[in-house]
Amino acid sequence: MPSLTTAVIPPGTLNASVQPTLPVDGDLLLRPWSPSDAAAVVRVFQDPAIQHWHLRRADSEDEAREWIEQWRRGWENETACHWAVVDRGGDTLLGRVALHSVIMAGGQAEIAYWTAPRARGKGVCSRAVARVTNWALEHAGFHRLELGHSTANPASCRIAEKTGYSLEGVRRRALLHADGWHDMHLHARVREG
Template identity: 60%
Template sequence: MPYLTSPVLPPGTLNRAPQPVIPTGDGLVLRPWRAGDAPAVHRAFQDPLMHQWHVRAAESEDEVAAWIEGWRKTWEGERDAQWAVTDAESDRLLGRVALREIVLADGVAEVAYWTAAAARGQGVAARATTALADWALHEIGFHRLELMHAVANEASCRVAGKTGFALEGVKRSALLHPDGWHDMHLHARLQGD
């Protein structure tokens, strides 16, 4: 049975070209992950704040190396796209930003991010999220980007607000963290926002 609408983004929209490097224009670069990033990612995941807001732990650099290899392959499948957020001059890893749960036909994806402890308080998450959202909405043509975070994670709520993601509501008891079930704020940014 035919659909009454055409896909917002056809298959191949992302993987017809190599994953891009996206400069923020203010000292950061979003770049594809490299195998050599494993030690810095492992260090970032030893931070107790990462354990509070993320469901994953990193026990070894070898484990993280496997994650990175997986992140590097997601571009080809067009279901997830992950970038390292680095300092433009030194290439020092500051965090990660991603498009997850990509549905090209609907033109929808979820934005996710984390920031290394030493980079917090410098606007890294907001600057990287803005650059990624602008690229996804205006250069690629996504219709809607969603962003979710635990309601108790006030820092992530500030990032969402600073980057133009409007609060749409609360998903009750939507994600299990080590300390129990969390309500999640759902924010979104549309192409016309």
């Protein structure tokens, strides 16, 4: 059945090249994940704040390597784009930023992130989110990016506000966390023009 619209991002656009490494403000780097990041992922996921706001935990390096392999396949399949947020040398894991739930035909994705405890309060997350947002909207051809977070997570709300994601509303009881159902803020950025 023929489509009445043209895909915003034609299939094969992302995976026609390797996933880019994106420099951020001179001291950060967003790079594709490596299996060697597994131990650092396990350490980050021992943090109570990470466990509170996320739906899974990493109990072993093997499990973290499986996640990393899934994250890497997302680029190949054009379903997600995951980056490790690292120091400029590329060795110290500071966080993660990702575009997931990618819809190529509509040029849409959801942005997600976390920050390692050692990097919190230093602007690492907001700079990483801003960089991926710029790449997605200005270079990769995305039309709309959504950012969702629990209404009980003011730190995530500050990231959304700092990076220009407008609050569009509240999705009531939209996500089940370990402590019960959470209302979720829905923020979005749309490519202008």
